[in-house]
Amino acid sequence: MSEENTVYIGKKETMNYVMAVVTQFNSGSNEVYIKARGRAISKAVDVAEITKNRFVQDAEIVEMKSDTEQVPRTGEEGTANVSSFEILMKRKE
Amino acid sequence: MSEENTVYIGKKETMNYVMAVVTQFNSGSNEVYIKARGRAISKAVDVAEITKNRFVQDAEIVEMKSDTEQVPRTGEEGTANVSSFEILMKRKE
Numbered sequence: 559m560s561e562e563n564t565v566y567i568g569k570k571e572t573m574n575y576v577m578a579v580v581t582q583f584n585s586g587s588n589e590v591y592i593k594a595r596g597r598a599i600s601k602a603v604d605v606a607e608i609t610k611n612r613f614v615q616d617a618e619i620v621e622m623k624s625d626t627e628q629v630p631r632t633g634e635e636g637t638a639n640v641s642s643f644e645i646l647m648k649r650k651e
Numbered sequence: 652m653s654e655e656n657t658v659y660i661g662k663k664e665t666m667n668y669v670m671a672v673v674t675q676f677n678s679g680s681n682e683v684y685i686k687a688r689g690r691a692i693s694k695a696v697d698v699a700e701i702t703k704n705r706f707v708q709d710a711e712i713v714e715m716k717s718d719t720e721q722v723p724r725t726g727e728e729g730t731a732n733v734s735s736f737e738i739l740m741k742r743k744e
Contacts, residue, residue: 600692603734607719611732622715626700639704641696 563587567594567602575605580613583649590617592645595627599643606645614649621646656680660687660695668698673706676742683710685738688720692736699738707742714739 565578575592582590594602610617622645628637658671668685675683687695703710715738721730 597690597693599696600690600734603692603717603736607717607732607734611719619717622717624696624700624712624715626704639700641693641700643696 564591567598572601572604576608579609583614589648595642596640602643602645616650617647618650620648657684660691665694665697669701672702676707682741688735689733695736709743710740711743713741
C-alpha cells in the first residue's frame with residue numbers, strides 16, 4: 559500500500575473527500591484506502607457509500623477494519639485511546 | 652441473526668453500549684451485532700474496540716459492513732440518504 563492512493567478524512571465537508579476518492583479512481587488507481595480516526599469515522603463511511611452509489615458504480619468496499627491508537631493528550635500529560643478506521647475500496651474486476 | 656444479541660448505538664454515553672455488549676457476551680451469546688446509523692457510527696467502532704481491548708479479551712471483530720438507507724426528512728418532504736453500519740463481534744473459538 560502506498561500513501562498515494564490513501565485519502566485521510568478530516569474536518570472538511572464530506573464531498574471534498576468523495577471528490578478526492580473519485581479523482582484517485584479516475585486517475586488510474588484500482589484501489590483506494592480511506593482512513594479516519596475518532597469522530598471522522600462516520601464521515602469515512604459516508605464517503606465510501608457516496609462514492610460507490612453515485613460516482614464510481616464499479617467500485618466496492620472490500621475491507622473495513624478498526625484499531626485503537628494512543629495519541630498524546632493536548633495540554634495534558636499521558637495519552638488517550640482513539641479508534642482508527644480504514645476502508646479499502648476496489649474496482650470490481 | 653436475532654434481535655436479542657444486537658446492540659443499537661444511540662445518543663447515550665459510549666460506556667452504556669460497551670456494558671450492553673459485555674452483558675450479551677457474559678449471558679452466553681457467542682456473537683453480538685453492533686448497529687448504528689449516521690454520526691453514531693464512530694461510537695459503534697469505539698464500543699467494539701473498547702469491548703475487545705478492555706472487557707472481553709477473547710472477542711474479536713469478524714465483520715464490518717455499511718449500507719445506505721433512505722430515511723424520511725423531519726419536517727420536510729422526501730427522504731435523505733443515511734449511512735448504516737454493522738459490526739459483528741464473536742468470541743474466538
